[in-house]
Amino acid sequence: MREQVDLILEPQWILPIVPAEQVYEDCALVIHQGQIQALLPIAEAKRRYEANETLKLPNQVLIPGLINAHGHAAMTLLRGYADDLELNDWLENHIWPAESRWVSKDFVRDGTRHAIAEMIRSGTTCFSDSYFFPEVAAEVAVGAGIRMRVAFPVFEFPTAWGRNSDEYIHKGLALRDNFKSHELIDVAFAPHAPYTVEDKTFERIAMLSEELDAHIHLHLHEVAQEVQDSLKLHGVRPIERMEKLGILGPRTETVHMTQLIDTDIELLGRYNSSVIHCPKSNTKLASGICPVDKLRESNIRIALGTDGAASNNRLDMFSEMNAASLTAKINSQDPRSLNAFESLAMATIEGARIMGIDTKTGSLEVGKQADMISVDLGQIHSQPLFNVASQLVYACDSSQVTNSWVSGHQLLKNGELSTINEQELLAKSQEWANRIAGKA
């Protein structure tokens, strides 16, 4: 007798990411109760399983859902608001004033929903987010069915979400309690950056992180000025200061890291901390290029993130993988740097490992949650086809994503969002743009 299961997918190719570099043809992925039950030849799947639904996906490849390991989702509402400016000018004269004028619960709800719609459409099934009103963002993610790492922000100065670091931490811990053991939500500390958070707050976060087994996610060594200011003010490089304050450790995710000397890399390696690389944001703001080759030689884990839509301006992991491979090559002056499969791994399993959720997601392995996407490789610019990974990173764009599932729930069906009303969302976002531009 055949075993009853929920779903069998029969794509032309399956690229499970683990084991590395493998591409299976004429194979099926069997899903039951939100989990991957089997990956096996189609003929054998037919003999062993009876599915409620079978989906054939000719010319399509099935891969794990992409993981966007760093961003500020609600900033989609500021996409294109201020471009082509130097980082400090951009932040101090444009982004921070706009945020202090406009950020509210409603802004975060509408902006996060817009971001999630864009991410689902472009193949992301899990994102790490650091922004104000994270409890509102988490509710939107749960409603949309996407997996989210909430990295709640901590600053010293007041914003719409809190008065000081004590209040941010207090609210963040309450949020962590509310979502404890939630299937889709995981909560981490996000002290914003060394220049916006004081020593005593970093020390407190280091202690709490240890106590609660919670991750720490922070912007670090983003631009040269940050390093120079730290040397002037504290007499050490930012990462050395983080070491002294107890922030470095295996749960620590350092975002950007474009300004690195050998001793910085040695510190990352000694504490087994990881790096989140945002090549498009770093390029657009001319911050620098994260030296992924050197980090990989020191066995430092690297994931990929888009950063916010105000500095990218897309939340599109396909263009991020492409940028990661291209910038790695020009930075090392070696075209062998960061090949297509390595970029794909950074956007999937490495992101999951860095966030500590790799038993759930990041690869198409039996027992993991069914977080996956299908991509149409029949488009003219994806043909002819010799190598699936190469096509995905160097030739595809995110409009070729056809279907997306998280824990077996379908979020994108034949190119249509199934958990978000796109027309309503677009109208709301335009209303915000009119208000922000002073046209309302």
Ligand SMILES: [Zn+2]
């Ligand atoms: Zn950021």
